[in-house]
Amino acid sequence: MLDLTLTDITDILGGRLVLTDSAVAAGWAPESVVSGTVDTDSRLIGEGDVFVAKRGESDDGHRFVPNAVEAGAALVIVERESDVAVPQIVVPDSVDALGAFATEVVRRVRALGRLKIVGVTGSNGKTTTKNLLRSILERVGETVAPRDSFNNEVGAPLTMLKLTESTRFLVAEMGASGKGEITRLVRMAKPDVGVVLMVGLAHAGEFGGIETTLITKTEMVKDLEPTDVAVLNVDDHRVASMADKTAARVVWFGLGERAEVRATDIDASAIGTSFTLHLPDGSSSPVRFGVLGEHHVMNALAAAASAHELGVPLDVIVAGLESVTRAERWRMEVMGGGDGVVVINDAYNASPDSMASALKTLAQIARPDQRTVAVLGEMSELGPYAVEEHDRIGRLVVRLNIARLYVVGEGARALHLAANHEGSWDGEAVFAATADEAFDLIQADAREGDVILVKSSNSAGLRFLGDRLAEAHS
Structure with missing residues (x-):
């Protein structure tokens, strides 16, 4: 401070x-x-x-x-x-005071003329993108970024208050559970670069629907000025629609030809993802990205686009991306493996989009001689969409040919029922009321070569089940 x-x-x-x-x-x-x-x-x-x-x-x-x-x-x-x-x-009010404190500290540091701010929002991927940006930007100058997922009206100001006179970059992760919350954070620390990753069903129950989520995430770019930059996901039509709602210059990232910052030659495996990074100036470079899951390439592109707009050279961007080996604790974290059983602990958070991405990664990275096992819990905060979305994920498990499914907790019961209805399985889908019960069932059936994905919302607590399974197979 x-x-x-x-x-x-x-x-x-x-x-x-x-x-x-x-x-x-x-x-x-x-x-x-x-x-x-x-x-x-x-x-x-x-x-x-x-x-x-x-x-x-x-x-x-x-x-x-x-x-x-x-x-x-x-x-x-x-x-x-x-x-x-x-x-x-x-x-x-201490929370209001905290916000006022952060606003003034940001103003004073900005007045020194060196500070650049990147704001990051989206239904999924904020924390990963924030970590990637920190890894890149700290190679150039003093960088402040949140710990964990400090992205609300308390966590974001606490991060901003870490600024010093020598801070060059602030990465502000900006989350919300309702309208106006991102606007409040943007007005504490207005970004020079505003990033929107995707608009999905995460927290849809709190927001009141996908269209309200879109309005709320648009708050990241609506107050940006013509001298600022909006980094937008061109592959997400809802995010792409924000281009008409900002005065900022838009930079597109994605996988398609329209993207100015894009990835080609993507190859995902159990040790990470390799791809070729292309920047707007025509330069490109291979990247050996250690974060598990092809879906995290989009987060890498968002970080690369932001850093490029801040003047960071391509080789520094690549070095920053390659130095990050996991998204965050309990986010696609590869564990265990000592006895041939690998555990992927991704149970810090879950939405329908992130659940589907994790399952696709599980199916994609397993070798022919490895058995895929999904241990899934409730996706919280979906409101009226809960049954429908758990049903959709249960059917996806079958369509991806995941060999074994363990569903944990009554909140995820619809997922278990859907898997059975979709596949007419004979015992491949197992329901466990508690994490302890699930642990015993999984351990009784575990075999060498298993790749076990553990995925749920934070409130379901399966991240601790993932840790326990990893310890048993370390």
Whole structure:
């Protein structure tokens, strides 16, 4: 974070500075400078950091103010006072204050004239694209990007607050569960390059349908200026329709001839995907991409297009792409293999699009002597589309000739029923009520050469089943 006095921060937040007697005795004054990391998790607070006490649905961060102070917090931002020996700024709403804080820090760093911002959104692929961009851009200059999937009204500002005077690039992952949320994040840190990856059914239940999802994702590019760049997926007709809704110059990425940044000669295997990258200036280069799954090539193209627009040379782009060997923890993560059983743990998130892509990858990469096994759980937040989409995935499993299917949890029951109806199988599709039950069933039937895909939404918890299976076969 930038070096700021307590008075500076109080003015930015529109709050009230409170210095208890014990804080004054400890040497704190309005002109004292704070420069530590800002976080809402007291467990991550260290010496000199800033703790923001946020009220949640099931807990209240104010309970952890003493823990944060004990861990070394130099400042706490709260909605009600505590009796602590460090300064505290009292605000009406800590989340709003966090957004105001981030907006001003971005403004100050931008005023120095070096900072470039890339905003990334889409129904799938945001975190992978963000990681690829970080790998590329940090080779050129100091780069700030989110940890994990910090892309909402709390996570995005926390990332922005990591900016320093020497930061050259900010990669801002911008997610949403409803209209206006991406606009809010864009107005905190308006991108020089705005990326839209795809518009699908992820979170469709929260959005209220695919058309609302389209409107919401369009927020990424609608406020861009003619000097900015919109990096759009030409192969997704919904994303392509955004070209008429932005003043920015459009750069297309995709696999077809219309794409200005595209991939040819794609070859997917169990160790990654190779392809030839083509840029708008006519240059091209082979890429040995270690992230598993042909669908991740689109994320690589989006990252390459963005970096190219920021002036990054082709060889640096390729080096950045090739250095990333997994999308993220629990995202197409190849594990196990010690006894000939490979586990692909992709159970951090799931939508109909990402589920279909993962299953196609499983079918594509297995050798003829390997058996394909899919362990699938619920795709959450689909609302009225839930039964239909689970049904579609169950039928896809059969059509891809996946050898064995384990469906875990009542929320995915429709997937199991659809697979049976589609294939008239005799025991190839198995239902397990719990992850423990599934583990026992899978282990009893596992054989050397199996390639096991574990895929579900985060809420289904199958990522831990994937870890457990990988450990058993390490």
